[in-house]
Amino acid sequence: MASTTEGNPQKRQKTAKLIGTHNGTFHCDEALAVFLLRQTPAYREADLIRTRDASKLAECDIVVDVGGEYDEQRSRFDHHQRGFTEVFGHGFETKLSSAGLIYKHFGREIISRRFQFPEDDPKVEHLWLKLYKEFIEAIDGVDNGVSQYPLDVTPKYRNRTDLSSQVGWLNPAWNESVDSVTVDERFAIASTLTGTTFLGRLDYYANAWLPARDIVRDGLDERSTIDPSGKIVLFTQFAPWKEHLHELEAEANIQEDEKPLYVLYPDETAGAWRIQAVSVTPDSFESRKALPEAWRGLRDEALSEATGVPGCIFIHASGFIGGNKTREGTLALARLALKL
Incomplete structure (x- = not known):
């Protein structure tokens, strides 16, 4: 889909919805949030604008990771504002990033449509919770600076192979001269990377992990x-x-x-x-x-x-x-x- 920044305005069709997120350095959470939105019928064909201009964000149909507001009814999904404490629930206590917010509100729909399960099918709920536990929560934790360990433990080695780190490496280096169009292009690569990884994990859990549950249930019974x-x-x-x-x-x-x-x-x-x-x-x-x-x-x-x-x-x-x-x-x- 088309992507623009405030430095590169483009006219869009009036019928196309518009997703807004911030410009500049991008992160794993909003890259994935944008990808997830485009897995829904409402935003599949949506354009994207990356800006911090409040007047331009006000024109967006949905805004993620910017704007200082979380309001589901108004389709505003930021997590940086003072007093934001939203978590996924269901026993999870990590504060949500924009990825977690979008997944919390749209995840069931995405899973339901991908596998043609009714949204109230128990399989959808199992997969929705499993993907948060195994995939999304880590992105929320990294973006919000939540330590993985409750104690001050010095790690034996550094790990920079996680998805959040991979997205971070796609940003321009400090000594590169890069214009906003190029940054938008790199954001698109990051969004595809996060989304492809997410869908691969989702497909595994739906097609391999979940069917095992019936085998285990039969054995237990x-x-x-x-x-x-x-x-x-x-x-x-x-x-x-x-x-x-x-x-x-x-x-x-x-x-x-x-x-x-x-x-x-x-x-x-x-x-x-x-x-x-x-x-x-x-x-x-x-x-x-x-x-x-x-x-x-x-x-x-x-x-x-x-x-x-x-x-x-x-x-x-x-x-x-x-x-x-x-x-x-x-x-x-x-x-x-x-x-x-």
């Missing part, structure tokens, strides 16, 4: 048919399961003493099977019940002799995972581990 204890979950195919399992347990209000301890699934490459202890949280290294200490670090025949289960392959030294050549073998290991 049918766990008592695998073992009467209900402590063993079996998946007939591998799928990313940790986050889904913990969320589905919470949704079903499964009590602590009824939660599964071990998950069994086919090895992705070896044609064998894996047994894995369920972690205390999705990101924790601590297991609810690690595999027995006497098995840890053993392999092959030595492990089969120690367990009395043929076909053993290994048990990790920490006891969080192991392998057997067959489904029956991993199930036997799980049942033994429950008793030890």
Whole structure:
């Protein structure tokens, strides 16, 4: 779409809507916010003006990251003004940038239209929350100067490969002589970069991460048919399961003493099977019940002799995972581990 700055005015068709953001140095948040708006029917064909001129911003149909105002009804989405404390909600506490503001208000619509889901479909809500957690919140945090760590920890290395840094490098260097048209062109590149990355992540979560939820739900629902204890979950195919399992347990209000301890699934490459202890949280290294200490670090025949289960392959030294050549073998290991 056409992009103009106050130094490069262009006439636009009266029927085209106009998005406004600030000129000068650009950042990841407004680059993504503009891209997200153009994923909606209302702003798909909108022109863009980059300016800080209040009179020109007043002519815009929607303004992001400039103007000192947050008012959904007036389509004003800035976050720099004194007293702005808006967060995403749903347990998230990071102050929103313009990316988070636009995503909060338009994200469900964008997801719904991309995958042709009804906007009230639970899949839309799952993806909307997942994308904020895994993608948008970091952009909000970086733009607002929110430390990722609550304590003053000195990092071991610097990371300048994040998306916000990539956008920052697209700005003209301090000793470059660049006119406003060139800066607008670079902003367009930045907006495409942020948007392409966003859509790639969204497509992965919709097409790979979300379908795994049904597999995990089925395994959780049918766990008592695998073992009467209900402590063993079996998946007939591998799928990313940790986050889904913990969320589905919470949704079903499964009590602590009824939660599964071990998950069994086919090895992705070896044609064998894996047994894995369920972690205390999705990101924790601590297991609810690690595999027995006497098995840890053993392999092959030595492990089969120690367990009395043929076909053993290994048990990790920490006891969080192991392998057997067959489904029956991993199930036997799980049942033994429950008793030890």
